[in-house]
Amino acid sequence: MDLKAHIRAVPDFPKPGILFYDISTLLRDADAWQVAVTRMADVIRDYKPDYLAGMESRGFLFAAPLALKLGCGFTMLRKPGKLPGDVVGLDYTLEYRSDRIEAQADAVPPGARVVVVDDLLATGGTLSAGIRLLRQLGADVTAAVTLIELSFLSGRDLIDVPFASLLQYDS
Numbered sequence: 001m002d003l004k005a006h007i008r009a010v011p012d013f014p015k016p017g018i019l020f021y022d023i024s025t026l027l028r029d030a031d032a033w034q035v036a037v038t039r040m041a042d043v044i045r046d047y048k049p050d051y052l053a054g055m056e057s058r059g060f061l062f063a064a065p066l067a068l069k070l071g072c073g074f075t076m077l078r079k080p081g082k083l084p085g086d087v088v089g090l091d092y093t094l095e096y097r098s099d100r101i102e103a104q105a106d107a108v109p110p111g112a113r114v115v116v117v118d119d120l121l122a123t124g125g126t127l128s129a130g131i132r133l134l135r136q137l138g139a140d141v142t143a144a145v146t147l148i149e150l151s152f153l154s155g156r157d158l159i160d161v162p163f164a165s166l167l168q169y170d171s
C-alpha cells in the first residue's frame with residue numbers, strides 16, 4: 001500500500017509558508033492506519049522495547065496501538081500541566097518558539113528499554129527533547145521512530161539514537 005497517498009498536504013497551515021502533512025486522512029482509513037502501525041512495529045520490534053513513549057498528541061495515535069501490538073507498556077510525554085503526581089519536565093527551543101514536555105517521575109523504571117514514537121519529525125526538537133527527558137528518568141532510549149520525516153529540515157541530526165521513519169518528504 002502507498003501510505004503517502006493517504007496523507008494530505010495542506011499549504012499555509014498553521015501559518016503562511018508551512019506545508020502541513022495531515023495524517024487525519026490516513027487515520028480515517030482503517031486499512032491504511034493498520035498498515036502504518038504494522039510497518040512501524042516491524043521496525044521497532046528489533047529494538048526489543050520494554051516501553052514505548054508517545055509524544056503528545058499525534059504521537060499517541062501511533063504509540064498506543066504499537067504498544068498493544070508489541071506487548072509492551074506505553075507512557076505519555078505530555079504538554080505542561082497535564083500529568084498528575086510528581087512530574088519531571090524539560091524546556092526546549094524549536095525553530096521559532098520554545099516549549100516544554102513533561103513525564104511522570106515514575107513513568108518508566110531506571111534501565112528500561114524505551115523507544116520514542118511520534119507521527120512526524122520536522123526540526124527534531126520535540127523528539128530530541130523526549131529522548132533527553134527519558135534519560136533524566138534513567139531510561140535506556142534504544143531508538144526513535146516516526147511515520148513521517150521532513151528530510152529537508154535535517155531533524156535527524158539532532159537524534160542521537162538509531163532513528164527510522166517510514167515516509168520521507170523532500171519539501
Ligand SMILES: O=P(O)(O)OC[C@H]1O[C@H](OP(=O)(O)OP(=O)(O)O)[C@H](O)[C@@H]1O
Pocket residue numbers: 055056057058059094118119120121122123124125126127155
Ligand atoms: O520536529 P519538530 O520540529 O519538533 O516538530 C514535530 C512535532 O510537531 C508536531 O506536534 P505539535 O507540536 O504540532 O503538536 P500536536 O501533536 O499536538 O499536533 C508533531 O506531531 C511532532 O510532535
Ligand SMILES: Nc1ncnc2[nH]cnc12
Pocket residue numbers: 018019020021022120122150
Ligand atoms: N509541516 C508539518 N506538518 C505536520 N506536522 C508538523 N509538525 C511540524 N511541522 C509539521
